Amino acid sequence: MSEHQPGAHMAAEIAEQPRVFADLVARRHEIASVAEVISARRPRFVLLAARGSSDHAALYAKYLTEVLLQLPAGLVSPSTATLYGAQPDLRDVLVVSVSQSGGSPDLLEVTESARARGALTVAVTNTASSPLNGAAELSVDVGAGVERAVAATKTYSATLLALYLLVDAIRGGNGAAAGALGDQAAATLEQSSDAVAEAVRRYRFVDRVLTTGRGYSLPTALESALKLAETSYLAARAYSGADLLHGPVAAVDAETAVLAVTSTGRGGDAMHDVLDAVHGRGADVVAVGSGADKVSAALRIPVAETAEEVAPILEVLPVQRVAHGLSLARGGDPDSPRGLNKVTRTR
Structure with missing residues (x-):
């Protein structure tokens, strides 16, 4: 048996994403059937429960819920249930638990507790046979296939797409904004390769990275910081563009x-002044997204343009490749970051 090449699994899984997206869009009817049940129950509020990368996907779903459905949404703090035993009244509330593995005990307990307290519960996972799917009333299968690298890539982006298709179907949409994402993902991976290589060269010897974005792109900034930290051991910190100007910019x-992260739309437009300020302080700015050519930056990584609400599904792709490349350039193996396991079990 041949020796494992560092980063081979992560590279292959990044490259699989165009197919994963196309397959998931083709299964939209399955997700729409879940959405029909939710719509019939008319929830008054949405709560999202998740950990790690899935927490960033949940934040994306929060934006989708508040903007597209015009419903209030919040992120659950699992420890309020698991450590403190809180039992709020959740009648007429939709609770969506997001977990790539579906195996985290705290999310399982939160879901079971929420269902017992009257919530309509939905599990969004990449593991159809997981305990989380069994605990929830409804489930959405992400369908990304087995992911062997520790760092989540295809499962993260496919979770974003599944959540978009779910929210869009709840509002009565037909998934049109996501229809071409498979082809757009392939184009993004191909057209960004040179800029990604340059970003790896620029960042190879840095110790500290700040990531930033606004609106729908804030979850991508958070996921970017996590990927850089877990694969390349960088001190990476994410800020909303709005928060960055409230104090942290002094450290730039x-x-x-x-x-x-700056894609075409209101979130990207709101980053112009932020990046003017950061660039003016001499920082080395790499801009990622379909709006990257409109902001102050030393390097721009292009992403295919889409409707703003689905941009995060594409804009994370070149960032994954930057994290992969940096890990290898710094002598690591992004398939097996030190101290990490594929499934993290917390309570």
């Missing part, structure tokens, strides 16, 4: 590497 200087 010529030694600061800034990865800014």
